[in-house]
Amino acid sequence: MKEIKAFVKPFKVNDIVHQLMDAGYPNITISMAEGTGNFQNDDPSISTHFSISDSPVAKLEIVSNKEDVEKIISIISEQGRTGNPGDGLIYISDVEKTYRVKQV
Template structure:
């Protein structure tokens, strides 16, 4: 299992969320964040509003999820965001006790 964290522009969030739903990836966590990358044109200590999406997926779905995020959040201009992929040791669905991939979606 992997955790895919994406930091994207806020106005791309609905498009990304709907595209993920189309491929069957509905469970996600999202929240507004502020940050900055190395792009020019922004004063060094100013932070820009973004959305952060966190999704834990099966290993075989990682590339598909990354592709969906890129296709729906890329404008080709600085500030499109970043994606991070992090190993996840386990997942447990509290309600049923299911573990691993069975606990995901």
């Protein structure tokens, strides 16, 4: 099993999620966050109030079979692309084991 985490522009989430669901991947976790991107600041202190955040992002998380990873990445990339810098990032991690809460 693999975990796919994608950080994308919030206005692209609906397009991505609809395509993933249509392709048979309905189990998606979506979170809103803020990021700094390539933010550069000469001041070494960073505010805990996120005043340096310059980029709202949406995080999509999907756990899938290894065979489905390339298809999911393709959908996220195609639907999340704007053609501008900072479209997002996709991370792939191994999932060692999963448990259902009700079975533990």
